[in-house]
Amino acid sequence: MHTSTFGHAPVCKHPAWKDHWENLYAEKAPTGVNWHQSHPQHSLSLIGDTGIGTAASIIDVGGGASTLVDHLLQAGYRDITVLDIARTAIQRCQLRLGDLSQQINWVESDITDYSPGRTFDIWHDRAVFHFLTLDRDREFYLEALHNALKPGGQVIIATFSDIGPSQCNGLDVMRYTPGALGRVLGPRLRLVETLTEEHRTPAGGLQQFVYCRFRHN
Numbered sequence: 245m246h247t248s249t250f251g252h253a254p255v256c257k258h259p260a261w262k263d264h265w266e267n268l269y270a271e272k273a274p275t276g277v278n279w280h281q282s283h284p285q286h287s288l289s290l291i292g293d294t295g296i297g298t299a300a301s302i303i304d305v306g307g308g309a310s311t312l313v314d315h316l317l318q319a320g321y322r323d324i325t326v327l328d329i330a331r332t333a334i335q336r337c338q339l340r341l342g343d344l345s346q347q348i349n350w351v352e353s354d355i356t357d358y359s360p361g362r363t364f365d366i367w368h369d370r371a372v373f374h375f376l377t378l379d380r381d382r383e384f385y386l387e388a389l390h391n392a393l394k395p396g397g398q399v400i401i402a403t404f405s406d407i408g409p410s411q412c413n414g415l416d417v418m419r420y421t422p423g424a425l426g427r428v429l430g431p432r433l434r435l436v437e438t439l440t441e442e443h444r445t446p447a448g449g450l451q452q453f454v455y456c457r458f459r460h461n
């Protein structure tokens with residue numbers, strides 16, 4: 245396991261990925277990165293649709309400096325974990341939250357190398373899974389997901405849609421329809437809801453995302 249809640253530097257399975265994301269967060273303000281949303285409407289709506297209560301546990305995989313955590317705290321969720329490969333992203337988010345950041349479990353880890361040591365009711369990922377372009381890395385991700393998800397737990401993954409960009413932030417990405425994503429995730433996860441988003445980047449471009457909610461069988 246190469247996970248850190250800080251204190252020592254974790255050994256990263258993909259140091260080039262870590263450098264890439266650390267540099268992006270070091271270069272730009274959290275509101276200037278092209279995936280920034282001030283109100284993560286679709287994520288909040290799908291989390292609401294799971295029907296879980298505020299005592300349920302949620303992990304935001306590749307949460308970065310996303311404001312999802314702010315909204316979840318405001319909504320009263322009490323067991324929130326934010327995982328990201330980039331320590332700089334986590335620090336940006338902690339700075340924004342101030343004292344509230346102490347209520348969050350922070351994990352600095354590559355998701356393809358994450359051994360959770362606990363389980364969650366909800367696994368949320370916006371714009372991370374689509375960066376995994378190799379079967380091997382998707383298998384590691386799914387291993388972490390299945391180790392981390394409670395039986396009957398739910399998974400929300402947002403990726404670029406089949407008409408979304410084929411590259412983002414200098415990296416190749418996979419594009420998915422809900423059906424294709426379901427096939428990659430495998431039969432243990434049943435698709436129950438999808439939403440489409442036209443994301444407007446800070447530079448004014450449009451990127452189409454597809455959000456899918458799955459229930460563990």
Ligand SMILES: C[S@@+](CC[C@H](N)C(=O)[O-])C[C@H]1O[C@@H](n2cnc3c(N)ncnc32)[C@H](O)[C@@H]1O
Pocket residue numbers: 261265266279280281305306307308309310311327328329330333353354355356369370371372375
């Ligand atoms: C496009 S950003 C999306 C951030 C956030 N989910 C949002 O919607 O605002 C991708 C995030 O995933 C993180 N990331 C990329 N690869 C990762 C990996 N293998 N493991 C964990 N985090 C990763 C990046 O540092 C970055 O914060």
